[in-house]
Amino acid sequence: MQLYTFFRSSTSFRLRIALAYKGMSYEARYTSLPKMEHAKPDYLSVNPQGLVPALIDDSGKVFTQSMAMIEYLDDLKPAPALMPKHPEEKWYVRAVAQIIGCEMHPLNNVRVLKYLKTAYALDDNKINKEWYPHWIHEGMRGLESLIASQGRAGTYCLGNQFTMADVCLVPQIYNAKRFNCDMTPYPAAMKIFEACAQLDCVKTTEPATQSDAI
Numbered sequence: 001m002q003l004y005t006f007f008r009s010s011t012s013f014r015l016r017i018a019l020a021y022k023g024m025s026y027e028a029r030y031t032s033l034p035k036m037e038h039a040k041p042d043y044l045s046v047n048p049q050g051l052v053p054a055l056i057d058d059s060g061k062v063f064t065q066s067m068a069m070i071e072y073l074d075d076l077k078p079a080p081a082l083m084p085k086h087p088e089e090k091w092y093v094r095a096v097a098q099i100i101g102c103e104m105h106p107l108n109n110v111r112v113l114k115y116l117k118t119a120y121a122l123d124d125n126k127i128n129k130e131w132y133p134h135w136i137h138e139g140m141r142g143l144e145s146l147i148a149s150q151g152r153a154g155t156y157c158l159g160n161q162f163t164m165a166d167v168c169l170v171p172q173i174y175n176a177k178r179f180n181c182d183m184t185p186y187p188a189a190m191k192i193f194e195a196c197a198q199l200d201c202v203k204t205t206e207p208a209t210q211s212d213a214i
């Protein structure tokens with residue numbers, strides 16, 4: 001299997017965590033976003049969307065969209081599981097993951113930040129200190145409330161089971177910290193983040209450990 005990944009990409013980080021958790025090996029195909037390698041014809045022939053990550057299996061089939069890929073990997077290799085079986089728990093895990101994947105990450109994606117600069121002349125200060133934290137806090141408020149109101153959290157988002165919810169939470173918080181967002185208003189999410197940070201599947205896949213880290 002080959003994984004197209006960029007060390008700082010939080011969606012690539014999701015895949016690295018999931019693959020490591022499941023003990024699935026892969027060859028990393030480093031794809032630099034600053035060098036625009038994701039927009040070059042070679043990569044567009046893999047993922048015409050021009051976004052990382054992408055996964056190619058040994059038969060040459062291509063898989064894209066990180067959350068769909070994580071559920072696919074879970075079907076392919078069910079143990080250790082990243083999705084619960086109970087319908088309500090499955091809903092909850094997807095709800096946490098989708099707050100991050102649908103409502104936080106897309107608003108702070110590289111191409112969005114670039115567009116704010118080129119089309120609306122927003123300066124780096126406004127983008128990094130206003131726009132970026134604004135959407136982190138909007139999302140984190142909802143996430144923290146969901147975790148608290150559902151009462152399902154334990155060591156991880158869902159009791160003691162490490163799931164796709166945690167796989168999405170960890171990279172998002174890494175990024176928020178990199179942009180110096182104040183995370184103290186989110187103690188439940190941060191407690192889970194700290195617990196996840198102790199896991200080998202996170203320690204061995206975090207951005208700084210990657211061969212393409214700059």
Ligand SMILES: N[C@@H](CCC(=O)N[C@@H](CS)C(=O)NCC(=O)O)C(=O)O
Pocket residue numbers: 008009010011012033038050051052053064065066067101109110111112
């Ligand atoms: N919904 C996609 C999003 C993928 C995505 O946006 N990846 C980012 C890196 S984290 C990217 O390739 N950005 C390039 C760009 O914005 O130009 C997924 O979950 O896989």
